[in-house]
Amino acid sequence: EAERLFELVAIPQPARRVRQYPHEFSGGMRQRAMIAMALANKPDLLIADEPTTALDVTVQAQILDLLGELREELGIGMVLITHDLGVVAGIADEIAVMYGGSVVERGATEPVFYETAHPYTAGLIGAVPTLDGTGALRQIEGTPPSIFSRPPGCAFHPRCGRAGAPCPVDTPRLLDRGGTACACHFPLTETAEAARPARVLDGDPA
Ligand code: SF4
Structure with missing residues (x-):
């Protein structure tokens, strides 16, 4: 199941990655692993509290794209908590x-x-x-x-x-x-x- 979730959040080589420690992951991949953990319970609502803090803008865009795709694919709602108005403008409906x-x-x-x-x-x-x-x-x-x-x-x-x-x-x-x-x-x-x-x-x- 961990491998499947890693694949879902686009972590490459999930079979190898699930056996690694967090310090062997980049910041963006740790964030993807966090999202995978949050999805493990099959939630109807995902609460993402500052999901892009401390990530550079390229990785930030990847994480936001991923959250948008997951929302579509899994049909879940998302509450995004952030101070970043650029992030809000790009992803929020309300x-x-x-x-x-x-x-x-x-x-x-x-x-x-x-x-x-x-x-x-x-x-x-x-x-x-x-x-x-x-x-x-x-x-x-x-x-x-x-x-x-x-x-x-x-x-x-x-x-x-x-x-x-x-x-x-x-x-x-x-x-x-x-x-x-x-x-x-x-x-x-x-x-x-x-x-x-x-x-x-x-x-x-x-
Ligand atoms: S104008 Fe509006 S925001 Fe400003 S102090 Fe009065 S109630 Fe508050």
């Missing part, structure tokens, strides 16, 4: 952006990138360096909060340039506003005056 332990924006990949509503998501996208190297590298000022002492109200308010009166006191709920669902009192896609009726997504019908 994105949930988390800040301070909560989902702050959620939607199909294209609207999240092109109709961004939450200032934190916009900050993440703005911090991606351009290929031609023009312009200063933008950053989100400040640091993420400790999960043990979340700021009151919107957890992002100490770092947000759009913060207004309700932000430090009133926790925004995740609301579906058409393009994406967003937890923000002043989403980038709307002015307060033009706010459309919103559907509550976080279970609170109020």
